[in-house]
Amino acid sequence: IVDDLIASGGTAxxxxxxxxxxxxxxxxxxxxxxxxxxxxxxxxPPEVPIVTLVEY
Incomplete structure (x- = not known):
């Protein structure tokens, strides 16, 4: 799953x-x-890898 932004994580x-x-x-x-x-x-889900390019 690719998205532009993760905030609260609800959409993802x-x-x-x-x-x-x-x-x-x-x-x-x-x-x-x-x-x-x-x-x-x-x-x-904790078992799924997460990659972010920029963190604020």
Whole structure:
């Protein structure tokens, strides 16, 4: 799953749920910007790798 921004993680978490519901394997998340103070990573599956290019 690739998105421009992770803040609270709500959008990425909902997308991950949909991907898994249709039977696909979730292999990673990629974000351009991460707003670290909002701790959005906590809302994502811990076993899935997360890559961000810039953290604020």
């Amino acid at each position: 978490s909902a997308t991950a749920s949909l991907v898994q519901q249709i039977g696909c394997e979730l292999v990673g998340f990629g974000f351009i910007i991460e707003l670290g103070d909002l701790q959005g990573r906590k809302n994502l």
